[in-house]
Amino acid sequence: xxxxxxxxxxxxxxxxxxxxxxxxxxxxxxxxxxxxxxxxxxxxxxxxxxxxxxxxxxxxxxxxxxxxxxxxxxxxxxxxxxxxxxxxxxxxxxxxxxxxxxxxxxxxxxxxxx
Amino acid sequence: xxxxxxxxxxxxxxxxxxxxxxxxxxxxxxxxxxxxxxxxxxxxxxxxxxxxxxxxxxxxxxxxxxxxxxxxxxxxxxxxxxxxxxxxxxxxxxxxxxxxxxxxxxxxxxx
Numbered sequence: 609x610x611x612x613x614x615x616x617x618x619x620x621x622x623x624x625x626x627x628x629x630x631x632x633x634x635x636x637x638x639x640x641x642x643x644x645x646x647x648x649x650x651x652x653x654x655x656x657x658x659x660x661x662x663x664x665x666x667x668x669x670x671x672x673x674x675x676x677x678x679x680x681x682x683x684x685x686x687x688x689x690x691x692x693x694x695x696x697x698x699x700x701x702x703x704x705x706x707x708x709x710x711x712x713x714x715x716x717x718x719x720x721x722x
Numbered sequence: 723x724x725x726x727x728x729x730x731x732x733x734x735x736x737x738x739x740x741x742x743x744x745x746x747x748x749x750x751x752x753x754x755x756x757x758x759x760x761x762x763x764x765x766x767x768x769x770x771x772x773x774x775x776x777x778x779x780x781x782x783x784x785x786x787x788x789x790x791x792x793x794x795x796x797x798x799x800x801x802x803x804x805x806x807x808x809x810x811x812x813x814x815x816x817x818x819x820x821x822x823x824x825x826x827x828x829x830x831x832x833x
Contacts, residue, residue: 650823698765709754709814713765
């Protein structure tokens with residue numbers, strides 16, 4: 609089955625710890641995105657990547673880092689510099705061509721701070 | 723002014739009625755408009771996309787776009803309890819790759 613997978617579903621972070629959220633897609637999509645969603649708020653863009661080995665900061669990139677070494681994978685690291693990381697993290701991808709504006713979302717990872 | 727604004731709701735409608743969800747945007751250069759549905763605790767799923775003025779229908783859903791007034795709406799006919807969710811409006815500004823989301827409107831369909 610084609611789709612976007614995110615793991616883990618729940619992640620607990622201790623103070624001062626870096627954690628990495630996984631996002632994998634087998635849809636052959638070029639573009640991938642990371643969003644953060646807080647209660648009562650919309651999705652805020654953290655990072656996005658249009659092509660392998662290239663990525664751009666979104667609106668709230670501070671305290672986060674990404675890599676795009678493979679087309680299928682776009683992991684997000686939440687660093688210790690991110691002081692308020694508790695949120696629902698969503699990965700998305702979009703196909704090439706005219707349909708690239710349509711984003712398909714993974715199931716999300718809920719990050720909690722211990 | 724927020725780039726994309728939605729009334730947070732909740733919007734309550736009886737089963738079988740028409741639900742009307744509205745969204746306004748600030749940038750006149752916006753070119754692409756999307757409606758996503760998000761059930762509690764789940765990820766958003768695309769319902770409709772619209773790119774030109776007028777109406778676009780897909781089953782029980784109709785998206786309406788008015789670029790002069792800078793608003794986009796979603797009508798859900800014959801609302802069902804299963805339509806109860808938060809509906810997110812998203813807008814892409816021309817020339818930019820990123821899509822900006824509104825905070826969403828929570829819809830409750832009362833049986």
